[in-house]
Amino acid sequence: MGMSGNVKIIFQPAGRRGEVETGISIIEASRRLGVDIESLCGEKRVCGKCRVRIEEGFFEKYGISSTGEHASPWQEEEGKFITPSERKEGFRLGCCARVEGEMLVFVPEESRAGKQVVSKAARDIPIEWNPAVKCFYVEAEKPTFQDPTGDLERVLKRLDSECGLRNLTIDCLALRRLPDCLRKGDWKVTVAVWMNKEIIRVMAGRVEDYYGIAIDVGTTTIAAYLCNLATMKVVDTASMMNPQCKYGEDVMSRITYSVMHEDGLERMSNDIVEGLNSLVVQACESTHPPKKKAKECETSAAPPTYLCLKPDDLMDMTIVGNTAMHHILLKLNPEHVGLAPFPPVVHKSLDIKARDLGIRVNESAYVCILPNEAGFVGADNVGVLIAEEPYKSETMQLIIDIGTNGELVLGNKDKLISSSCATGPALEGAQLSFGMRAAPGAIERIKIDPETHEVDYKVVGRETWRSYSKPGEMGTKGICGSGILDVLAELYSSGVILKSGRFNPNQKTSRFRKNAGNHQPEFVIAWAEETSIGKDIVITQKDVRQIQLAKGALYCGCKLMMRRLGIRNVDVVKIAGAFGTHVDRQKALIMGLFPDCPIENILAIGNAAGDGARAALLNRKKREEADWVARNVEYIELTVEKDFEREFMQAMQIPHMKDDFPHLKGVVPDEILHQK
């Protein structure tokens, strides 16, 4: 076993085994073998989420000769996340330790990137029917010696005289299908035309229904809406984790990955394209009968209960995503959008043949990628805007899209400004000691008794709260994004932490303690016996600071934007994204995530970015509207605004000066609201 060549590696408990070349990191080896290890920071050695245990002696135990080291030498950075005693047990960071010899790697439950429970349903927003792809039925004449004109020209003649379509072009792949379709349909065909410009498919006979798909490529989740373009009905919604998560949790990590690895952009792009392809297949399969009844699709005798769609049936696709997702999908170098002054490669919407991106829908179909605004405020935010249309509204709206990055839009029909703030992934549960995605076992709701400081909570995937369960039934793993705000708001309202974010020295339970290792104060949310990871789940002082930084960034952004527009109050706060759906509006207000507003005017608008993609799919005018709004929203770079640092420091307090939050009166106890 030398320093070069391939070596065996096994990952437990997944049981995945295979050979990898020596010298690669354990986390890279795990990717090759299809094991997902958490890597929130994109291998920058700062998140500590990729802790694994190397069982050195394994191969010797089974008589396989093993000389030399199994893993590369210990790195200083690992000491931040691994105690000396853990180090003795074989713990390492997957991003630091390189494979030097055969090894068995145990991935602890908290380091596994689990399958997330995603909820991105399509909302009912009003959309006018005007899809970019429309179908036309025509009956052409058969060729004769008197009129031996070609196939295409016969069809074009009818499209002109009966549908008013002139100067049409045809995609060469659609043209290839034309002669057989015409003869199969006895010179009667249905023609799919894109933008009244180009024939993208010809089908024999009369076809009434045709389909398209709208996609929201989120940093963490990809959501798809399969729609009937004729009826505008949503046939199915499907979603999956963004397969790029393994390269880093947030957009900066992914940009870093693409800069640091020569084939990084290529790999991440291919991963997302393959993701889109499997999502398309998944959405289509939902229109098929259960496998055992597959024959129903083939016989035409029974009424067509199932649509039995194939990817080839999808005639159009729209995509939204933040600027980084947009660039990576299109294989556009994202390096510069990550460097001041953050110029993207392109703003305007793009119509690209799906086949040029490797996306497998109808072979001649286009994909419309909506435009970017500026910096990281990308096509996803444009999607939100064309779904919510604040530029048509009299009321002053603040639209917050808290994904892995925070995107803000403020304004009304007179003016719209946008900005992006580095909330970081803390509000989604990352970078915290026990943060995790909204997967089963994640704490999503919590209550802390102000009198006793006792804790009650519920986890994703289990209806019953802790107080009504046996400890061993909970299987608690960590705290997810929507839960983290609950935790902080409760810690604050109950007096466990002060408005500065520091732990109150006057505590009422043994849940408050100093960590045995680093002597930092921490508060136990769940005792080890309630968890599936075998240790206490705590909130540390550092965790509180992380949340404060995130919420401070968001609140500071809102305040600076309001200052720019010269307003003191907003009429409506709209929270987009999964965060908005799950968050407790009152607790968000308590935490001061955004400026004060009557609670009834704080609205969760769900996956508005996806709604925008769907609107653009079903109405081509919305694409023009998207290009217009992307050009006309003024982008504010917050970090260069006057007094940014001072505003940011102030914004970290919980809650802010009482005068700014009249709607909190009665919600938070007065003695807490008025503390100094």
Next chain:
Amino acid sequence: MGMSGNVKIIFQPAGRRGEVETGISIIEASRRLGVDIESLCGEKRVCGKCRVRIEEGFFEKYGISSTGEHASPWQEEEGKFITPSERKEGFRLGCCARVEGEMLVFVPEESRAGKQVVSKAARDIPIEWNPAVKCFYVEAEKPTFQDPTGDLERVLKRLDSECGLRNLTIDCLALRRLPDCLRKGDWKVTVAVWMNKEIIRVMAGRVEDYYGIAIDVGTTTIAAYLCNLATMKVVDTASMMNPQCKYGEDVMSRITYSVMHEDGLERMSNDIVEGLNSLVVQACESTHPPKKKAKECETSAAPPTYLCLKPDDLMDMTIVGNTAMHHILLKLNPEHVGLAPFPPVVHKSLDIKARDLGIRVNESAYVCILPNEAGFVGADNVGVLIAEEPYKSETMQLIIDIGTNGELVLGNKDKLISSSCATGPALEGAQLSFGMRAAPGAIERIKIDPETHEVDYKVVGRETWRSYSKPGEMGTKGICGSGILDVLAELYSSGVILKSGRFNPNQKTSRFRKNAGNHQPEFVIAWAEETSIGKDIVITQKDVRQIQLAKGALYCGCKLMMRRLGIRNVDVVKIAGAFGTHVDRQKALIMGLFPDCPIENILAIGNAAGDGARAALLNRKKREEADWVARNVEYIELTVEKDFEREFMQAMQIPHMKDDFPHLKGVVPDEILHQK
């Protein structure tokens, strides 16, 4: 050695060896191993050109066990081309005999598809500069915090303000190169724009010269003209045999091949695309220094003597070809264009991304395929028309393009009509006992003494005529297209054949004889000792009939078209194609290929189809002109014209009634011209 699985096969004298599956024809096996066997009829078992000799005993001789038959049983059709004694020697037709066991196959010289000598130079025709792709140099501004607009929008702004280009789109692959080009060129770039619509390439800094290529896909030959789009200069011309020739010599054979073989269209299309790609490479390589001086290209110190172009430097491509070549290239089913009433799949010109056709030039470049007229009168004829512009002329022009198919255009600025006639490949030397392509050893000029009927001739690749050579030096192989007309005209003018085409019973040499086998009359052109094929090269009565059929079809077509236009004379006869370049105008007139015309008004216009492709490459208005003329030339289906059969019978006579050919007086002896 059984009936299934793979078996060894060796082709001699090429020495190619390999394994093929049992059951395929010998001709198919030869293709797989890269050996070109002639197949003029496309394996329809009617041309007899694919005769090979199977050396059954070969493997046994070398101790390789061999039981059972090597080839499939003898077919009745083979008897037409193989005598009983040849059969005993092992002769078979490559299209009939299937590989059943290991075999050594000897391919006689006359059955080899040799490399043709091609001469398709670019003529000097006046073209106005207005290429579809134009380059623009712009200096964009660097992004700042005050103006963090994206890369593309910065370039678009300059293209708008300085070049007047609005609403430009960009190809996604060109977009990928943009950010690095902009920074490499310090925000100064040259942008290639297609049709004032789409950016297809961005280059760092200022680029003066840029390139394109015009292609004429002939049934037999493909010619390419590499042009500087900025200066309109022809940088290089390159040509090659159409790799589809192995599937059949004429368009009907290829259409038949595509109908008979499930993957036939795919294979032929891929072959032509690969041919185009190698032609592009060939043209580019001509701009590089000789291999040993390759370094000159890399150092920028010396003045740039060599352009060193790469396929990626070609920004545009135009293609012409007859309807069958057009369809096969684009993978459009050519079946229906071969069946009455012969409708093509499409007439209009098509702009297709080169990458969608698998053509490797600049990755974002378009290919413009010129429009088809009707039936087999395709984009090649449109090329001829936009090069010659008869629709702008006062004089009545007859334009004849004799390729493997005969295409005719008649008219002037008032009206143009076109038609296609089944000359068959006889005029190109195929389907004759000793017909061949214009390759070395092919008879291209001939003289027959009217007194003695002795023969003198010269062959392609050898300057010296037979009478000045030793017999063994000639290496004669057969008669090529341009020679065949010489032969017939001389046979007639010298009195060896009569105007009916029959051999004159009154012969003066022993060259006239009856064939020992089939007792048909034949005339020896070259004795065995002068040939490299070891037997007398003769013209048979059947050969004369074949030529008469071809020339009759052509002449009949001309006459019917003149009748349609109500004219008795044409002012000018233009002969396009290699045939026109090589043909002796006087002998063409003697043979009555076309109606009488003053010899000085019979013009060879060379590869006018290629000139048209080049005109369309350098001037986009010529593409519109092409679409206009393709719609406005009236196509005449000759075979359904009144009295077609009677006209055709009459047209076969050599020469026609003397009154129709006043310009023949003094050219052909009076006693021959006035024979009854």
